[in-house]
Amino acid sequence: MYAVLLAAGEGTRIRPLSSDVPKPMLPVADRPIVAHTADTAVEAGVDKLVVVVGYEGDAVRDYFGDSYRGVPVDYAVQRERAGTADAVAAARDHLTAEPFAVLNGDNLYDPDAIAHLFEVGPAVGAVRVDDPTNYGVLETADETVTGIVEKPDEPPSTLANAGVYVFPAQARNWLEVPASERGEREITDVLARVIEADTVRPVVLDRWLDVGRPWELLAANEWKLDELEPRLEGTVSDDAVVRGPVVVESGASVDAGVVLEGPVLIRSGASVGPNAYVRGATLVGEDAHVGHAVEVKNSVLMQGATVGHLSYVGDSVLGRDVNFGAGTTVANLRHDDEPVEHTVKGERVSTGRRKFGVVAGPEVKTGIDSSLAPGLALSANATTDPGEVVDRDR
Numbered sequence: 001m002y003a004v005l006l007a008a009g010e011g012t013r014i015r016p017l018s019s020d021v022p023k024p025m026l027p028v029a030d031r032p033i034v035a036h037t038a039d040t041a042v043e044a045g046v047d048k049l050v051v052v053v054g055y056e057g058d059a060v061r062d063y064f065g066d067s068y069r070g071v072p073v074d075y076a077v078q079r080e081r082a083g084t085a086d087a088v089a090a091a092r093d094h095l096t097a098e099p100f101a102v103l104n105g106d107n108l109y110d111p112d113a114i115a116h117l118f119e120v121g122p123a124v125g126a127v128r129v130d131d132p133t134n135y136g137v138l139e140t141a142d143e144t145v146t147g148i149v150e151k152p153d154e155p156p157s158t159l160a161n162a163g164v165y166v167f168p169a170q171a172r173n174w175l176e177v178p179a180s181e182r183g184e185r186e187i188t189d190v191l192a193r194v195i196e197a198d199t200v201r202p203v204v205l206d207r208w209l210d211v212g213r214p215w216e217l218l219a220a221n222e223w224k225l226d227e228l229e230p231r232l233e234g235t236v237s238d239d240a241v242v243r244g245p246v247v248v249e250s251g252a253s254v255d256a257g258v259v260l261e262g263p264v265l266i267r268s269g270a271s272v273g274p275n276a277y278v279r280g281a282t283l284v285g286e287d288a289h290v291g292h293a294v295e296v297k298n299s300v301l302m303q304g305a306t307v308g309h310l311s312y313v314g315d316s317v318l319g320r321d322v323n324f325g326a327g328t329t330v331a332n333l334r335h336d337d338e339p340v341e342h343t344v345k346g347e348r349v350s351t352g353r354r355k356f357g358v359v360a361g362p363e364v365k366t367g368i369d370s371s372l373a374p375g376l377a378l379s380a381n382a383t384t385d386p387g388e389v390v391d392r393d394r
């Protein structure tokens with residue numbers, strides 16, 4: 001079997017982090033999100049990957065090249081973001097007379113369940129949820145999927161569609177579905193045709209995460225950082241303290257007085273300290289720097305991000321080459337203890353998190369002593385003034 005990975009979306013809901021990279025290339029532990037998807041497919045035994053790229057697609061091509069973990073990789077380009085069925089249709093020239101799997105390049109899956117799903121023939125992955133009304137919900141009878149309904153008021157089951165499918169070869173002829181109400185050609189309409197023609201099995205995944213919004217990138221890192229095998233390959237001072245699962249990659253350095261409390265990953269080229277406190281789950285990306293008297297907790301610092309001195313960063317995502325001035329303090333908790341809100345595509349939404357800090361796009365710079373409010377988004381290249389209290393997105 002081979003797998004089609006959908007990685008053509010822009011990730012408008014995760015802006016500003018996707019302002020210069022496609023969402024599937026955002027980092028989760030030691031690799032981009034889409035590499036975790038590819039790992040799942042490779043470990044389930046696929047013999048080819050077809051990656052559908054679009055927005056900033058070169059970043060995806062540069063990462064995988066023409067093979068990944070011994071499996072050949074082909075690319076298809078989706079010209080317009082016209083929906084998930086359209087994305088698979090863009091790969092038509094690569095679809096063969098064999099059954100094929102389709103996975104979202106921005107989802108994390110439970111690998112054992114995916115291996116099982118690939119074995120059972122036409123199938124769809126699902127997760128059990130308490131409130132299915134916001135999902136595509138599977139209708140089932142006798143271990144067979146009989147239908148799928150989008151965001152139903154009265155859900156026919158608690159099985160939410162997890163966006164991973166095994167289709168029979170003929171499905172490549174059923175991709176020309178009409179646009180849905182939201183104007184996209186949806187893969188679930190292709191699934192509906194497969195359900196009419198074939199027996200489709202539901203396969204329940206224990207764990208699944210769709211990375212759509214910034215706090216889901218934190219959740220993805222919490223998941224994958226927790227799975228890393230601890231190892232200290234970089235330079236770690238004898239005067240540093242390492243507690244719990246910590247990885248310091250070769251080429252990274254940890255100076256005196258630093259306390260690392262896992263799960264923490266310090267990537268190659270990064271430096272921490274002296275006298276810094278980094279608490280899990282935290283990713284300090286390649287060439288990032290956490291300096292003197294800085295505390296970082298449950299955060300993602302992308303490549304080249306710098307928090308040089310006397311700052312606090314909690315529950316936050318700092319994009320590529322962000323620079324926080326001395327004394328920058330992130331607030332990550334509301335006084336009323338309600339979940340922190342964040343603006344996604346112009347709408348205030350609850351993150352569901354009691355603690356959530358800031359989302360800073362690439363090359364943001366804060367002035368010294370900036371105070372940043374919980375849930376704040378700073379767009380690419382935004383700056384703050386010295387001493388400024390920032391409680392509105394910019």
Ligand code: TTP
Pocket residue numbers: 006007008009010011012013014023052078080081082083084086087103104105106107184212
């Ligand atoms: P979404 O997360 O629904 O879309 P997106 O990635 O563009 O993000 P946003 O809604 O924030 O703008 O997409 C689900 C998966 O399908 C994801 O892996 C991207 C992929 N996709 C495509 O490849 N082409 C498309 O036209 C669409 C809509 C999605």
